[in-house]
Amino acid sequence: MKIIATDRKGAEHVIEGRDGWSVMEMLRDAGLPVAAECGGACACATCHVYVNDGWYEKLSPPSDAEVDMLDMALAVEPNSRLSCQIVCAEALDGIKVTVAPE
Amino acid sequence: MASGLEKLADGRWRLKTDAGTELIAPVIVIAAGGGSFVPKRPPVPHIEAYEDRGDGVGVHYAVRKMDAFRGKNIVIAGGGDSALDWTINLAPLAKSLTLVHHRDGFRAAQHSVNQMRELEREGKVKFHVASVKQLHGEHGKLTGVTLSGADKKEWQLETDAFLPFFGLTIKLGPIAEFGLNLHENLIPVDTAKFESMTPGIFAIGDINSYPGKLKLILSGFHEAALMAQAAFHICKPNEKLRFQYTTSSSSLQKKLGVHA
Numbered sequence: 001m002k003i004i005a006t007d008r009k010g011a012e013h014v015i016e017g018r019d020g021w022s023v024m025e026m027l028r029d030a031g032l033p034v035a036a037e038c039g040g041a042c043a044c045a046t047c048h049v050y051v052n053d054g055w056y057e058k059l060s061p062p063s064d065a066e067v068d069m070l071d072m073a074l075a076v077e078p079n080s081r082l083s084c085q086i087v088c089a090e091a092l093d094g095i096k097v098t099v100a101p102e
Numbered sequence: 103m104a105s106g107l108e109k110l111a112d113g114r115w116r117l118k119t120d121a122g123t124e125l126i127a128p129v130i131v132i133a134a135g136g137g138s139f140v141p142k143r144p145p146v147p148h149i150e151a152y153e154d155r156g157d158g159v160g161v162h163y164a165v166r167k168m169d170a171f172r173g174k175n176i177v178i179a180g181g182g183d184s185a186l187d188w189t190i191n192l193a194p195l196a197k198s199l200t201l202v203h204h205r206d207g208f209r210a211a212q213h214s215v216n217q218m219r220e221l222e223r224e225g226k227v228k229f230h231v232a233s234v235k236q237l238h239g240e241h242g243k244l245t246g247v248t249l250s251g252a253d254k255k256e257w258q259l260e261t262d263a264f265l266p267f268f269g270l271t272i273k274l275g276p277i278a279e280f281g282l283n284l285h286e287n288l289i290p291v292d293t294a295k296f297e298s299m300t301p302g303i304f305a306i307g308d309i310n311s312y313p314g315k316l317k318l319i320l321s322g323f324h325e326a327a328l329m330a331q332a333a334f335h336i337c338k339p340n341e342k343l344r345f346q347y348t349t350s351s352s353s354l355q356k357k358l359g360v361h362a
Contacts (some may be wrong), residue, residue, distance in 0.1 A: 068209035071181035076204035101145040
């Protein structure tokens with residue numbers, strides 16, 4: 001599956017997603033500036049992304065823990081998610097995300 | 103916190119802290135992890151211009167003197183315990199207090215949420231599902247904020263103090279100014295001594311980088327042991343380093359307080 005990620009400067013990156021890995025890991029491995037300070041434990045809100053173009057609705061809804069942790073993210077929008085909580089799968093081929101501001 | 107580092111004529115180092123303390127040592131070991139925890143700064147244009155403008159006015163990431171906020175128009179942003187606690191504590195003092203959060207729900211303790219809702223019912227606190235988009239003022243004196251609601255409608259609010267509470271993040275801080283040839287905010291070291299490019303300055307743990315680096319506590323201990331061996335020779339150039347084990351060395355056991 002492919003992830004179409006927009007960085008903070010507006011540049012688009014097409015990243016290969018590994019089944020079962022988190023979108024955060026894919027963005028980080030591709031060199032995008034995702035701090036992911038807690039390493040993917042849903043404990044820091046520094047892997048915050050916006051999920052675009054109707055993809056938000058296709059994701060399984062955020063857990064209570066993720067909703068709580070998003071309270072610590074900056075510039076939260078209705079399509080905000082923590083990318084460590086989105087798991088790559090074929091059904092998400094072509095998912096569009098934008099890295100949120102720091 | 104360490105704020106400056108300079109080399110003395112005799113080869114030792116002088117480290118200064120932001121509290122004005124000076125420390126002189128033959129060796130510096132940086133074990134700073136990813137840096138230090140600092141409050142998250144919301145992505146509002148020119149927010150820095152309103153920071154450190156004195157008690158009770160401008161942008162604050164913590165409250166030191168509550169009384170400084172008496173009679174002020176206050177805007178608080180966030181949905182955690184800090185945001186709610188300060189909403190509850192400052193509401194009785196403030197001229198006006200507005201809490202903004204991106205959703206009509208809070209991760210803060212339920213008791214605090216109930217208290218905030220009660221203050222809202224009494225008209226002592228205004229709550230909006232909104233975010234602060236702009237700050238207004240002149241020469242660092244905050245006079246207002248522009249809020250943007252869930253429907254993207256924007257409005258202005260007279261504001262003396264803006265208090266964002268979005269938790270902490272890790273920033274490298276003054277280490278970046280120590281002249282250590284940082285590579286992507288990490289200090290390159292050799293793997294025999296864990297010394298940086300600058301002789302006498304070592305770096306261990308998450309802050310360093312070398313081929314094969316793994317960010318594990320296990321690796322940190324290994325790095326510390328090798329660093330200590332190398333640092334010993336700088337600290338005590340005329341002494342022989344005696345390699346010993348805690349299982350058999352009574353002098354080590356004595357130092358550790360586990361001597362039989």
